[in-house]
Amino acid sequence: MAGEKEEGLQLLDLWVSPFAQRCRIALAEKGLAYEPLEQDLSNKGDLLLRANPVHKKVPVLLHGGRPVCESLVILQYLDEAFPETPALLPSDPHARAHARFWADYADWKVFECGTRLWKRKAGSELQLQARREMVEALRILEAELGDKPYLAGEAFGFVDLAIVPFAAWFLGYGRLGEFSVEEVCPRLAAWGERCGERESVARSLHPPEKVYEFIGYLKDKYGDK
Known part of the structure; x- marks a missing residue:
């Protein structure tokens, strides 16, 4: 193209x-x-x-x-x-609004809770609150996923590509919050793996262990002492 x-x-x-x-x-x-x-x-x-x-x-x-x-x-x-390329957002106005809503949700809830998880002192009430909110946020995403293969429905779509980068952080979020995403939200964890098999995703994300190392760097440099 x-x-x-x-x-x-x-x-x-x-x-x-x-x-x-x-x-x-x-x-x-x-x-x-x-x-x-x-x-x-x-x-x-x-x-x-x-x-x-x-x-x-x-x-x-x-x-x-x-x-x-x-x-x-x-x-x-x-x-x-680039209207001649495959569209990211769905054509239906309601579906477009729905996709934007969940992308926004991941930004202001999942990422924000994750930041508080690594930034707050381990075991502090502030970190425990971030843990509770993170688990709740992930469960809400899993409820939205339901029995669908993708958040967008039967096929990978805008909302999936907007949210799947956070899946590489699930390991770090779980270790910091002392929970397992695979146990708390097994369908969401499976969704992340399913998306990760797509070439565009596989080429763009990095192994969760490497991301966890980066989280450790952030915590050491910017976290509460």
């Missing part, structure tokens, strides 16, 4: 960022070639600061040098800028 319109796609990302990973999965699903530009968030460069002066974070999609910030905005942009 290479062509003039596709030229100049670059993604400012970080290997472990679930938000950058969802963009990588989306680009792969749409068959769009791009140049990955790994960023050092401990020493942010001029390109990132110019491209995203408000939040100063990844991911940022550069299309012909023009930046598009925030991962869910990037996904919608890809659908609108």
